[in-house]
Amino acid sequence: MDTPVNILAIVGSYRKAGIIERAVDEILSAAGKAGAVTRKITLIDKNLAFCTNCRSCTQVAGDHFGVCVLDDDMTSLLQEVNHADAIILASPMNAGTVTAVMKTFIERLVCTAYWPWGAPGPKARRPEKSKRAVLVASSAAPGIIARLTGDVTKRLESAANMLGAKTIGTLFIGLAAQQQHQELSKRIIIKARKLGQKLAVHN
Numbered sequence: 001m002d003t004p005v006n007i008l009a010i011v012g013s014y015r016k017a018g019i020i021e022r023a024v025d026e027i028l029s030a031a032g033k034a035g036a037v038t039r040k041i042t043l044i045d046k047n048l049a050f051c052t053n054c055r056s057c058t059q060v061a062g063d064h065f066g067v068c069v070l071d072d073d074m075t076s077l078l079q080e081v082n083h084a085d086a087i088i089l090a091s092p093m094n095a096g097t098v099t100a101v102m103k104t105f106i107e108r109l110v111c112t113a114y115w116p117w118g119a120p121g122p123k124a125r126r127p128e129k130s131k132r133a134v135l136v137a138s139s140a141a142p143g144i145i146a147r148l149t150g151d152v153t154k155r156l157e158s159a160a161n162m163l164g165a166k167t168i169g170t171l172f173i174g175l176a177a178q179q180q181h182q183e184l185s186k187r188i189i190i191k192a193r194k195l196g197q198k199l200a201v202h203n
């Protein structure tokens with residue numbers, strides 16, 4: 001029998017039980033019922049400092065993520081990503097892009113690149129995409145408008161790439177700020193469950 005798929009969700013919403021967290025919970029619950037092992041990390045609960053742009057973490061070659069000079073929760077977060085077969089990256093769209101806490105996490109992913117001084121740009125340490133990713137985003141605007149005017153899914157997909165994950169699905173929830181505690185629509189719940197079931201199966 002296959003070992004269960006290990007799924008890690010990284011949530012960049014500021015609201016507990018907001019639309020993003022509830023959508024992620026639907027995905028994880030469906031994945032869990034389909035046999036996956038799941039875990040959710042909410043970034044606001046973590047101690048995550050801003051990248052200092054020192055680029056210490058990018059100087060040494062190799063496929064191990066570079067070591068950051070900052071001593072906070074990023075190291076353990078990346079260890080959890082390393083153990084995962086699949087990841088979920090989730091963020092509301094704020095001011096046209098991912099939330100500041102998700103952006104902080106994404107900037108810290110510079111350690112996933114080799115970029116010594118003198119090199120023109122960063123080179124991915126893990127260009128192969130051995131993991132799978134699902135992206136979850138939400139907006140006050142209708143989904144189609146938000147996707148045209150903002151870059152939240154682009155930012156999340158690029159983060160997934162940096163973590164060695166190929167995006168296999170996106171759940172975008174438009175019109176997500178009509179009520180303080182808005183319910184997920186039936187359509188979104190069905191899509192979330194399908195994504196969970198898809199993630200729970202090995203490649």
Ligand SMILES: Cc1cc2nc3c(=O)[nH]c(=O)nc-3n(C[C@H](O)[C@H](O)[C@H](O)COP(=O)(O)O)c2cc1C
Pocket residue numbers: 013014015017018019020021092093094095096097138139140141142146176177
């Ligand atoms: C500071 C702030 C900025 C926002 N910016 C946008 C935006 O640019 N476009 C948009 O469609 N919705 C915007 N929204 C609405 C959020 O996307 C919406 O509240 C969120 O998707 C709900 O997710 P949550 O329930 O997990 O908090 C903004 C909300 C806040 C509080």
